[in-house]
Amino acid sequence: MKAWALLGAPKNQWPSNIKAKLLAAKKSKDLIIGVDRGALLLEELGLTADLAVGDFDSLQKDELERIESKVSDIRYSLPEKDLTDSELIMRCAFCDYQVSHLAILGATGGRLDHFMSNLLMVLKPEFNPFAEKIELIDQQNSIKFYNAGKHTIYQIPDYNYFGVVTLTAVQHLNIAGAKYSLADFNGDYPISFSSNEFLSEKKPLELSLKKGTVAVIQSKDIDRFQNI
Amino acid sequence: MKAWALLGAPKNQWPSNIKAKLLAAKKSKDLIIGVDRGALLLEELGLTADLAVGDFDSLQKDELERIESKVSDIRYSLPEKDLTDSELIMRCAFCDYQVSHLAILGATGGRLDHFMSNLLMVLKPEFNPFAEKIELIDQQNSIKFYNAGKHTIYQIPDYNYFGVVTLTAVQHLNIAGAKYSLADFNGDYPISFSSNEFLSEKKPLELSLKKGTVAVIQSKDIDRFQNI
Structure with a gap:
């Protein structure tokens, strides 16, 4: 099984065919992950995440409630956390769901401290064994x-x-x-x-x-x- | 003297006040550098570069002629070059023009191999002494x-x-x-x-x-x- 994670960076860097890509993935029973605001963005694309990860502090109360009512597996991260949201995704996707590949969308075009975290997370010894199974994709x-x-x-x-x-x-x-x-x-x-x-x-x-x-x-x- | 370099990445990542920023810089006699397509983008913003750097292969013939007729100092880089365009800017700005600071605009939001080159160029021993004088700026x-x-x-x-x-x-x-x-x-x-x-x-x-x-x-x- 392959996993697709949508992060919360601005939509203007999304691949142009993102909706078709994710709908096809859903149809193939791939794991769809919404990360923080990405969980809401998936809803807007007409998909419900299989797994949502984040501290969700960028969501309004009603938006979070909508996610909580629809998504069956939600992992709440702490703001003062040791793992970034992306690292938490890796742990969930590779260790809990045993996925074969992880494609990450919505990781570019916004805050560059976030982008650099996503780029460099594969260097940590815990995650380095999964490095070759990860792809960051933008437009x-x-x-x-x-x-x-x-x-x-x-x-x-x-x-x-x-x-x-x-x-x-x-x-x-x-x-x-x-x-x-x-x-x-x-x-x-x-x-x-x-x-x-x-x-x-x-x-x-x-x-x-x-x-x-x-x-x-x-x-x-x-x-x-x-x-x- | 401070220098401002405009690179050719998409405009959607530009700072919102880029035109005012560059016009104020021009007024202060700062050095304005157009890098490849950035030289043309400066023209569109109502400024003429003091220095243009690049192989200019992204420009049409008439566009390049316009740059050549207006910009007094043009440094042509070779596609099979040892230095990237950004490294050539650093050499020109710090060694030839002896600038005190270099602000780089238009370096994000496009091809990430380019962005990574711009981010990592300060690690090369030739350019590392200038590291603290450089700033990459986007929106x-x-x-x-x-x-x-x-x-x-x-x-x-x-x-x-x-x-x-x-x-x-x-x-x-x-x-x-x-x-x-x-x-x-x-x-x-x-x-x-x-x-x-x-x-x-x-x-x-x-x-x-x-x-x-x-x-x-x-x-x-x-x-x-x-x-x-």
Whole structure:
């Protein structure tokens, strides 16, 4: 079973097909998770979350009551908590529901301290084993995570660019089968190798590293006038 | 002299007062930098860049000619370059123009490989000495960078939240004078301590670390219906 979590960042960074994506997921019996205000946003999209997580302090009383009356599994987090909401989702999704993958929507475009928490949570030892099962998705980016090993990565159709971001110190990082190669890179601090390109949709990128965790960001330009 | 650089990310993440901010900067004889498509966006805002940087491959021929006819200092970067456009700005601004501060606009909300490059460029040894002179600004976030030392940081009015993101391994990191304190934290990998709060606009946050570089992200919630 796959899980989809909707967080509360502004809608203007949502993938354009978010409603169809989530309705299809619901139909496939995937787990739908609403995080804080995301639980309400799911309602507005015509879906009820299977699981809601958060302190819900951004909701009005009647909004929270609506969520509480409809959602069967609600996990209340504490504001002074050790785990962020996203970390709590990971624990629920992977440990309690044993999901195979977790796609996170609504994590970008708002407060960047939140975004950075969502990006970096896979580095914590408790969650690092799940790193390769997580994807952050917005209207023009897909972020996946890779630990030590050899990885074959295919282009998402129409996503012409990719970047490899070393989130930790890395050893023996290689990028092959792309426009710009990287051979046996070792680094002590994070660096973003951005604006690389796949050679074709059929030719995958070969990524390998001996130590560390990297994020691979596939992205596309959007219509230059779309957001004006 | 202070410098302001406008990058090419979507306008929907711009600060709401960007035009007034840049016109005031121009009036104060600050250096105005247009980066790639940002040079054209400055024109649309009624300003001509003092310096334009980029490969300009996102511009039409007539658009580039307009920039070339108006901007007195243009630095052309190569697509297969060692430096990203933002790194080239830093070199021009700090080394050639000897500016005291660099505010970067239009760096968020678009391709996240670009954003990560802009966030992490201060870690490269060539640019790390300038880290504390740089600020990334969008409609609800301000990101500043701090190296080893003791730092007193005041709240930006109305920015109720802040996060401290360790971008590198850090030693002896302390956060005091805020809602949540952190004492003598040591870490080998990046982590985001998000959703912290200032005690008041008059009471500054005291941040110190013995080794490493951190980003301090001040942020505010925006009207929940603004982006719907």
